[in-house]
Amino acid sequence: MKKFLNLLAKEIKELITLQLFISLxxxxxxxxxxGQMAKSEMKRxxxxxxxxxxxMDASTLSQQLTDSLNMAxxxxxxxxxxxxxxAVEWTKASDINLLLVIxxxxxxxxxxxxxxxxxxxxxxxxxxIVGSRTSVILGSVISAxxxxxxxxxxxxxxxxxxxxxLKKPVRSKDFVIIKGRMAEGSASSxxxxxxxxxxxxxxxxxxxxIYSSQMVISAIAMEKQNKTLETLLTVxxxxxxxxxxxxxxxxxxxxxxxxxxxxxxxxxMSGFMGDVRQxxxxxxxxxxxxxxxxxxxxxxxxxxxxxxxxxxxxxxAMATILGVLAEDYRxxxxxxxxxxxxVMIPYFLSFFSDIKNLSLPVKLFVWAIPxxxxxxTTQNLLLENYTAVFGGIVYMLVFFIFLxxxxxxxxxxxxxxxxxxxxxxxxxxx
Amino acid sequence: xxxxxxxxxxxxxxGSLEALKGISFQVKPGEIFALIGPNGAGKTTALRIVATLLxxxxxxxxxxxxxxxxxxxxxxxxxxYLPEEAGAYRNLKGIDYLRFMxxxxxxxxxxxxxxxxRAKSIADLxxxxxxxxxxxxxxxxxxxxxxxxxxxxxxxxxxxxxxSGLDVINALEVREIIKKFAAEGIxxxxxxHNMLEIEFLSDRVALIDKGVILDSGTSSxxxxxxRAGNLEEVFRSALR
Ligand SMILES: Nc1ncnc2c1ncn2[C@@H]1O[C@H](COP(=O)(O)OP(=O)(O)O)[C@@H](O)[C@H]1O
Ligand SMILES: [Mg+2]
Numbered sequence: 071m072k073k074f075l076n077l078l079a080k081e082i083k084e085l086i087t088l089q090l091f092i093s094l095x096x097x098x099x100x101x102x103x104x105g106q107m108a109k110s111e112m113k114r115x116x117x118x119x120x121x122x123x124x125x126m127d128a129s130t131l132s133q134q135l136t137d138s139l140n141m142a143x144x145x146x147x148x149x150x151x152x153x154x155x156x157a158v159e160w161t162k163a164s165d166i167n168l169l170l171v172i173x174x175x176x177x178x179x180x181x182x183x184x185x186x187x188x189x190x191x192x193x194x195x196x197x198x199i200v201g202s203r204t205s206v207i208l209g210s211v212i213s214a215x216x217x218x219x220x221x222x223x224x225x226x227x228x229x230x231x232x233x234x235x236l237k238k239p240v241r242s243k244d245f246v247i248i249k250g251r252m253a254e255g256s257a258s259s260x261x262x263x264x265x266x267x268x269x270x271x272x273x274x275x276x277x278x279x280i281y282s283s284q285m286v287i288s289a290i291a292m293e294k295q296n297k298t299l300e301t302l303l304t305v306x307x308x309x310x311x312x313x314x315x316x317x318x319x320x321x322x323x324x325x326x327x328x329x330x331x332x333x334x335x336x337x338x339m340s341g342f343m344g345d346v347r348q349x350x351x352x353x354x355x356x357x358x359x360x361x362x363x364x365x366x367x368x369x370x371x372x373x374x375x376x377x378x379x380x381x382x383x384x385x386x387a388m389a390t391i392l393g394v395l396a397e398d399y400r401x402x403x404x405x406x407x408x409x410x411x412x413v414m415i416p417y418f419l420s421f422f423s424d425i426k427n428l429s430l431p432v433k434l435f436v437w438a439i440p441x442x443x444x445x446x447t448t449q450n451l452l453l454e455n456y457t458a459v460f461g462g463i464v465y466m467l468v469f470f471i472f473l474x475x476x477x478x479x480x481x482x483x484x485x486x487x488x489x490x491x492x493x494x495x496x497x498x499x500x
Numbered sequence: 501x502x503x504x505x506x507x508x509x510x511x512x513x514x515g516s517l518e519a520l521k522g523i524s525f526q527v528k529p530g531e532i533f534a535l536i537g538p539n540g541a542g543k544t545t546a547l548r549i550v551a552t553l554l555x556x557x558x559x560x561x562x563x564x565x566x567x568x569x570x571x572x573x574x575x576x577x578x579x580x581y582l583p584e585e586a587g588a589y590r591n592l593k594g595i596d597y598l599r600f601m602x603x604x605x606x607x608x609x610x611x612x613x614x615x616x617x618r619a620k621s622i623a624d625l626x627x628x629x630x631x632x633x634x635x636x637x638x639x640x641x642x643x644x645x646x647x648x649x650x651x652x653x654x655x656x657x658x659x660x661x662x663x664s665g666l667d668v669i670n671a672l673e674v675r676e677i678i679k680k681f682a683a684e685g686i687x688x689x690x691x692x693h694n695m696l697e698i699e700f701l702s703d704r705v706a707l708i709d710k711g712v713i714l715d716s717g718t719s720s721x722x723x724x725x726x727r728a729g730n731l732e733e734v735f736r737s738a739l740r
Contacts, residue, residue, distance in 0.1 A: 072603070073603065073604055076600060076603040076604065080589070080592070080600050083591065083592065084589055084591050084592070087591060296587040296588075296589065296590055297583065297585050297586050297587040298586065298587055298588065298589055300548075300553060300581070300583040300586060301581065301582075301583060301586055301601075301645070301648075303552075303553055304551050304552060304553060304576055304579070304580070304581040305576065305601070305604045306573060306576040306577040306604055306605065307604055308573065483555065484553075484554045484555055487548075487553060487554065488514070488554075
């Protein structure tokens with residue numbers, strides 16, 4: 071045990087390098103920076119926007135329109151005594167991004183609902199979110215105005231019916247059912263909430279797997295490159311200890327890196343998404359989620375944790391075997407690709423499609439990848455597909471034991487010294 | 501006295517290449533035994549098998565009466581191996597490297613200190629030991645590793661080209677150190693392609709070429725047998 075700890079301490083020391091610190095700090099800084107930028111952009115978009123209005127009509131209706139813009143938190147800049155061309159030139163020279171031109175005689179034919187077209191001019195000064203935001207707000211102002219005018223019109227013409235009923239005679243009350251539990255709510259907002267919630271799991275998993283596999287591959291490759299492996303293999307400690315300390319050290323350092331990384335990433339995401347909790351409160355989603363049994367329980371967290379842990383072990387064992395093939399640090403970097411690839415497949419599949427709807431051969435292929443299972447676990451737990459959840463866990467366990475047996479075998483035979491892929495020779499052939 | 505190490509009919513194939521074609525030799529207590537021969541003769545392969553790094557295709561290796569194949573872990577406690585091209589962990593200070601290695605052999609902190617002190621005096625690197633091994637020259641690394649290999653006073657020290665890459669002064673020092681430890685009772689199995697250095701260093705030599713031992717004995721025996729002035733001439737005559 072003492073020897074084991076001695077080895078473990080060295081492995082961790084070897085992995086924590088200045089380079090690792092710098093790259094971690096850099097990523098966090100980058101994410102923080104982008105997140106802050108996004109936040110301030112969002113704030114700017116929410117702030118009062120300036121809009122220039124050239125009212126060539128000056129009727130009651132055009133007056134009402136200008137007032138409603140004021141109410142929609144626009145700061146209205148009224149242009150007087152200018153022609154359309156002059157107004158465009160004037161706005162261009164100012165820092166206002168939107169110009170609204172109300173033509174002469176705009177409200178004249180209100181009684182027949184034949185209004186003249188207004189014109190809007192958007193000045194795209196940058197392609198950030200703020201630019202698109204203004205026109206979205208303007209669009210909703212115009213549609214509110216449309217509602218106001220048409221409701222008014224309907225009330226006058228057909229006083230016996232409310233405009234509401236006239237426009238939407240068919241109404242619905244929406245229920246969602248999940249596995250025998252039912253609640254009133256909209257399916258799309260619940261699905262949206264769940265996918266928002268589970269968005270982080272694949273990202274965390276991917277980060278940890280990639281970081282720690284990279285660690286273990288480099289740890290073995292560095293032993294080869296620095297020519298320390300031969301000495302280590304003649305030291306009185308079991309080969310299994312050598313393999314497990316490398317995996318353990320990589321898992322620890324990989325986990326820490328991933329956590330630090332996630333910290334930066336959450337800054338980044340919060341910049342774009344705002345607070346999820348706010349959304350839940352505002353839409354009364356919390357009650358619906360409770361009623362449907364979608365709120366995560368301690369057990370579901372535990373199962374998810376086990377599933378994630380097994381996936382990490384599988385990745386580490388796989389990386390250990392690949393690390394033996396690496397001749398030096400550089401070739402280790404390319405050997406990590408198969409592992410990353412195997413993680414990417416379920417990652418993207420779980421984003422863009424439902425695995426249940428894939429054809430059988432593709433489904434089997436996805437199931438054969440151990441990393442697919444934790445991606446599916448969240449959904450399967452919510453849908454109470456326990457066979458799939460525990461099947462996945464058993465599969466990963468078997469997969470891991472199999473890989474570890476291979477890794478230990480390689481380390482206890484000649485192959486750890488003689489096995490290698492010859493990249494250089496391959497490159498000459500290409 | 502019984503041999504510390506006995507090698508009998510050792511064979512090793514790498515795929516279709518026969519690197520060792522059945523070699524036999526013995527290392528006696530406190531003696532320096534050398535395998536000498538040109539590059540590619542099979543010296544490293546033989547030493548790696550004895551050091552438990554490679555498994556033999558055929559033949560038997562016995563160490564203090566134990567079969568190497570059956571009990572490699574027991575064997576590892578009593579030997580130390582200095583690979584032909586070896587390095588130290590670049591991120592570890594020289595002193596930390598020695599401490600790390602010593603802990604595998606020592607059963608107490610006191611013993612660890614004793615081993616590290618011995619290694620320090622062999623490596624003779626002074627205050628540079630407190631710097632990371634990544635900053636060392638090739639010669640400094642070699643001396644650090646030699647210190648590591650001898651600090652535990654192993655029953656058998658297996659040294660693959662111990663003076664390779666060293667300048668004349670350092671090579672001389674290393675040879676003196678090896679001789680001193682052998683005089684204290686440590687058995688040494690080493691390899692070299694430098695036949696003149698071996699003549700000074702070793703008690704007995706085996707001439708190896710293309711995986712076969714051509715002849716073996718003390719250098720004076722061999723010189724007399726082939727009527728040669730030095731081991732290089734002996735080797736040339738033995739090849740015919
Ligand atoms: N891992 C290996 N794979 C294939 N051939 C090898 C390997 N190691 C050594 N050889 C070959 O075995 C022969 C003996 O090599 P080696 O024992 O290193 O010789 P020496 O140490 O005497 O220079 C050489 O022909 C060498 O090319
Ligand atoms: Mg050699």
